[in-house]
Structure formats: structure tokens, C-alpha cells
Amino acid sequence: MSTARTENPTSIMGLNKPNGQFRGPLKPVGLTSGSLATAPQPDTHQKGGNIPQSSGGIRFGDDWKKCLQLPQKDCRFRTSDVTSTKGNEFEDYCLKRELLMGIFEMGWEKPSPVQEESIPIALSGRDILARAKNGTGKSGAYLIPLLERIDLKKDHIQAMVMVPTRELALQVSQISIQVSKHMGGVKVMATTGGTNLRDDIMRLDETVHVVIATPGRILDLIKKGVAKVDKVQMMVMDEADKLLSQDFVVLIEDIISFLAKGRQILLYSATFPISVQKFMAKHLSKPYEINLMDELTLKGITQYYAYVTERQKVHCLNTLFSRLQINQSIIFCNSTQRVELLAKKITQLGYSCFYIHAKMMQEYRNRVFHDFRNGLCRNLVCTDLFTRGIDIQAVNVVINFDFPKNAETYLHRIGRSGRFGHLGLAINLITSEDRFNLKSIEDQLVTDIKPIPGSIDKGLYVAEFHSADPDAEDEIRGKDGELSAA
Numbered sequence: 119m120s121t122a123r124t125e126n127p128t129s130i131m132g133l134n135k136p137n138g139q140f141r142g143p144l145k146p147v148g149l150t151s152g153s154l155a156t157a158p159q160p161d162t163h164q165k166g167g168n169i170p171q172s173s174g175g176i177r178f179g180d181d182w183k184k185c186l187q188l189p190q191k192d193c194r195f196r197t198s199d200v201t202s203t204k205g206n207e208f209e210d211y212c213l214k215r216e217l218l219m220g221i222f223e224m225g226w227e228k229p230s231p232v233q234e235e236s237i238p239i240a241l242s243g244r245d246i247l248a249r250a251k252n253g254t255g256k257s258g259a260y261l262i263p264l265l266e267r268i269d270l271k272k273d274h275i276q277a278m279v280m281v282p283t284r285e286l287a288l289q290v291s292q293i294s295i296q297v298s299k300h301m302g303g304v305k306v307m308a309t310t311g312g313t314n315l316r317d318d319i320m321r322l323d324e325t326v327h328v329v330i331a332t333p334g335r336i337l338d339l340i341k342k343g344v345a346k347v348d349k350v351q352m353m354v355m356d357e358a359d360k361l362l363s364q365d366f367v368v369l370i371e372d373i374i375s376f377l378a379k380g381r382q383i384l385l386y387s388a389t390f391p392i393s394v395q396k397f398m399a400k401h402l403s404k405p406y407e408i409n410l411m412d413e414l415t416l417k418g419i420t421q422y423y424a425y426v427t428e429r430q431k432v433h434c435l436n437t438l439f440s441r442l443q444i445n446q447s448i449i450f451c452n453s454t455q456r457v458e459l460l461a462k463k464i465t466q467l468g469y470s471c472f473y474i475h476a477k478m479m480q481e482y483r484n485r486v487f488h489d490f491r492n493g494l495c496r497n498l499v500c501t502d503l504f505t506r507g508i509d510i511q512a513v514n515v516v517i518n519f520d521f522p523k524n525a526e527t528y529l530h531r532i533g534r535s536g537r538f539g540h541l542g543l544a545i546n547l548i549t550s551e552d553r554f555n556l557k558s559i560e561d562q563l564v565t566d567i568k569p570i571p572g573s574i575d576k577g578l579y580v581a582e583f584h585s586a587d588p589d590a591e592d593e594i595r596g597k598d599g600e601l602s603a604a
Contacts, residue, residue: 182215189225206234211241213266220297221262230255235408236384237263240352246384247398248408252533253509256386257293260354264328265298267352273325275345277352280333280370282360283506284310284480285487290356291330304328309345311335312480319344333361333369340376347376357506358385359526362393374401388533389526419532420578422570423546423556431519431547432460436467438517438545439497443580446490446512448534449499452520460519461499473499505530514579515543521552525562535579543579545570 206229208221229237232250239246240263250256264277279294281287291308298304305325309318310332318335322344329336329345339345353374355361361370374383383402385394398405426434435449449464451457454475461473472495474486490498491510498504499519505527516535522528535542546567548556560567 182219183222186219186222188223192225203229203231203234208262211237211262211266213262214301216300216302217262217266217298219300221258223299224293224297226255226258230258231410232256232408233259233262235410236260239406239408240264240382240384241266243382245382245402245405246386246408247390247394247402247405248384248386249390250386250388250408250410252388252530254410256356257290257509258297260356260384260386261290261294261297264352264354265294265301265304268298268301268304268327270301270303270327272327272349274349275326275329275347276350277328277354278336278347278350279328279330279354279356280336280361280373281330281356281506282332282366283503284312284332284483285504285508286356286506287330287332288484288487289508294328294330306330309335309339310480312483315339333366333373337369337373340373347373348378350377350381352382352384353377354384354386356386358387358394359389359391360387360506362391362397367393367397388529418541419535419544420542421532421544421546421565421567422574423548423567424570425548425553428549432463432467434547435464435517435519439464439467439469442515442543442574443576444496445514445580446493446495446510447497447515447517448504448510448513448531449497449517449519450505450522450531451499451501452522454501456520457499457501464497464499469497470495471497471499474504475501476503502527502531504534508534510534511540514541515545518544518546521546521548521555522559523555525559528559529563541577541579543574 208218208226208229213221231254232248233255236246236248236259240260248256248259250259260279264279268276279290281290287308287310291306294304294306298306304327306328307318307321307326308330309321311334313335315335315338318339319342322339336345340347355370360366383405385402385405424434449460451460454477457473457475461471464471472486472490474483474490478486486498487508489495493512502522513535516532518528518531522531532542532544535544546552546556556567559565
């Protein structure tokens with residue numbers, strides 16, 4: 119993976135922490151203990167143990183499942199967004215045993231609805247247009263068939279995944295590496311803007327099977343003759359609605375012109391613009407259409423608004439921090455300047471806080487993303503950079519400090535909580551200027567954003583763990599707290 123540039127950073131608005139990491143005391147946020155209680159996550163640093171790293175180490179008849187190093191079982195309640203399946207198992211798809219090992223070690227026990235619909239069709243080589251909610255397993259829906267079809271005997275690029283943001287590229291590449299770790303040498307490369315082009319050129323001089331990329335950087339490498347994509351058999355567009363927007367669609371069309379005619383194209387998104395019809399007619403061949411959007415918002419997310427003035431917002435946020443049982447939270451602002459100012463305010467209130475936005479150096483963006491994902495900080499303030507596909511299971515509260523202008527942005531923002539069928543809370547700070555947007559977004563998404571109550575039932579957003587120890591459950595869940603919204 120390429121390294122970030124290291125020129126000296128410049129501080130914005132006179133703040134002395136341009137790296138996005140304000141570190142105040144880690145003040146407990148509505149928790150009974152001071153520790154950061156993150157959701158169960160796969161250990162990405164496990165060694166292989168007794169599990170062979172290539173297919174040659176497993177003998178016929180071995181009970182290979184006993185050798186797996188499985189993550190802690192996630193016993194939290196999950197909604198029908200991910201549990202309403204046909205009952206299929208990953209083993210039903212005739213996948214390589216080594217791929218199955220990686221799948222199970224990720225903690226993926228059974229296919230979600232979008233994975234059930236997508237995996238067998240993608241394995242058949244057919245084009246796909248899939249519409250499913252944020253946080254329901256779309257990454258696994260395309261990565262599993264993509265990795266299954268990689269031929270390690272061939273040393274050229276065989277698959278590409280296009281994503282709109284650098285953070286999403288890093289996340290997808292990490293998942294790819296983890297899932298394929300037992301497959302005997304699948305080479306995955308992430309390439310994005312804002313990193314050293316020379317490093318990417320050197321990396322492509324070696325064997326690369328899968329490229330995860332943002333459109334501008336991979337097109338640059340293709341035109342330089344460094345990334346040879348004429349033998350690519352599968353191209354995936356994740357967050358396809360964004361990739362087909364005016365910001366990217368010309369680049370995407372250019373990239374496709376370099377691919378072989380027989381390539382397979384898979385589109386995945388929660389929403390699709392009208393322009394997708396024109397794109398489908400031009401580039402997809404009789405695509406299999408998947409639509410699991412009986413409603414737009416995730417079933418596990420409860421949405422509230424607090425009616426405040428601009429001057430009351432910080433006070434209201436402080437009240438929320440003190441009363442809610444926050445595991446991790448993402449707080450959205452509408453500008454980079456407000457992100458940094460709010461992060462400083464939160465730190466002054468005594469809470470640990472990171473921030474991230476598109477104007478930061480890539481090196482710092484990578485570090486903030488990595489550290490927040492690993493639970494080193496409870497609160498992250500950001501712009502809409504973080505609304506696309508970012509999957510951090512521990513996030514149970516999203517706060518719109520600044521209310522978004524359109525329904526699509528709102529949908530992607532609140533989808534950062536309640537991931538993979540779990541529970542989450544979305545709280546919107548609404549000024550008099552926002553009230554018309556609030557009504558419009560409710561109507562467009564056919565959803566209900568309620569006034570914030572005096573107390574919020576923790577059962578709406580705190581994980582329901584099934585434990586044999588009732589005292590442990592009480593410590594996890596805490597007690598209801600009173601909220602004074604204004």
C-alpha cells in the first residue's frame with residue numbers, strides 16, 4: 119500500500135492540532151465505567167496458529183473448522199435487515215475451503231440477505247445492480263465471489279473495486295486481506311489520491327491480483343501504462359450512486375474503456391440516481407437486479423431531533439454526552455472549519471475527541487481513521503467525508519450537529535450507526551432554518567424523526583448482550599438518564 123506524503127502540515131484557524139487528534143481526558147460518556155466498551159470485533163492481528171497459510175497444508179478428512187481462530191461471538195440483538203434470510207450457509211456456494219476459513223474468522227457466521235442474493239449470481243459471471251441498505255453486508259456480497267474467482271497462477275490484475283473515498287478504499291482492502299489470508303498469496307493493493315505515486319508504480323511492478331482504488335488515481339496509473347487492466351475479469355463499483363455522480367462518472371467511463379469487452383460489472387449502493395439507467399444500458403449486459411429496499415432507513419436506528427438555537431448547540435451536545443450511554447459517536451458538521459472548532463470545544467469540555475476532513479493530509483486522515491476504528495477515542499467530528507461505507511461496529515450514536523441539506527446525505531450519515539442489524543441512535547440538532555429540510559427529508563425517506571424525549575430508553579440503542587452474569591449485563595447497560603435537550 120502506498121505511503122502518504124510527509125510535507126509539513128499547516129494548521130487551520132490557528133489550531134495547533136492539524137493531525138485530527140485532540141486528546142482531552144477520556145471522560146466517561148454516560149458509562150458506569152471509564153473503559154471504552156467497544157463491540158466485539160475480529161482480531162486483525164491474530165497469527166495463523168495451526169492453520170496452514172496455503173491450500174497445501176490441509177489434508178482430506180481434516181476437521182478444519184476446529185483449527186479456526188474465531189472472534190468473540192457477537193450475541194447482540196440484530197434486526198430483520200440482516201436476519202431475514204432464506205437460511206443459506208456460506209458452505210452452500212462451493213467456495214474454496216481457504217476462503218471459507220477467512221470468512222468464518224471474520225466473524226461472518228451466515229450470509230445476510232444481500233449476500234444470499236448476490237454471491238451465486240456474481241460467481242456465475244453475470245452483471246449485477248444491487249440496491250441494499252447501508253450496513254447490511256454489501257462488502258462481503260462482492261468480495262467473497264471476487265476472491266473466489268482469483269486464479270493465483272496468473273500474475274496480472276484480475277479484479278478492481280472502485281470506491282469514492284480514500285478511507286473506504288483502505289477499509290475494503292483491509293477486509294480483502296483478512297478474508298483471503300489463508301488463500302495462499304492473493305495480492306491486494308489499495309491506491310488512492312494523496313499518496314506517493316512512485317510507491318504505487320513500484321508496487322505494480324510486482325504481482326497484484328486485486329486493486330482497490332479511487333477513480334482518479336487508478337486512471338492515472340492506467341494511462342501511464344503501469345496498471346494493466348485489459349485482463350480484468352470483474353469490476354465492482356461500491357457506493358455506485360456517488361461514482362455515477364458528476365464528480366466521477368467521466369472518470370469511470372474512461373476506466374471502463376480500458377477493460378476487456380467480456381468483463382463483469384457489479385454495482386452496489388443504497389440509492390441510485392436516474393443516470394444509472396443510461397450507464398446500465400451502455401455498459402451492463404442483462405444485469406441481475408437486486409432490490410432489498412422495502413424502506414430506506416435501517417430498522418435498528420431510532421431518530422430524534424432537538425430544537426435549538428445556534429448558540430445552544432454546544433450546551434445541548436454536552437448534555438447528550440453526559441446523559442447518553444455512548445459507546446462511540448460520530449458527529450457531523452457541514453464545513454471543515456466547523457469540524458475543527460467543534461473538536462476543540464469538545465476537548466475543552468473534557469471529552470476525548472478526534473476530527474477528520476478532506477483538507478487534512480492523507481497521512482493524518484489514515485491515522486485518525488485507524489485509531490478511531492480501533493477504539494482509541496470515543497468521539498469523532500467529521501464532514502461528509504465519513505458518510506460513505508465506513509463500517510465501525512462500535513458506533514452506536516450519530517449526531518448531526520449541523521443538519522444536512524438533502525435526504526441522501528442524511529441517509530448515509532445516520533447509517534454509520536446500527537451497522538449489520540444492530541441498534542443505533544441518530545440525534546439531529548435543528549435550528550429554525552433547518553425545520554423545512556427536516557420535514558422534506560422525513561417525507562422523502564418516508565421515515566419518522568421524533569422530538570427528543572426527556573429520557574431515552576437505552577434499549578433503543580445499547581447492545582442487548584445475552585450473558586449468564588446479570589451483574590455484567592447491568593454494568594454494560596447502565597441506567598436511563600434524563601435529557602434536557604436545550
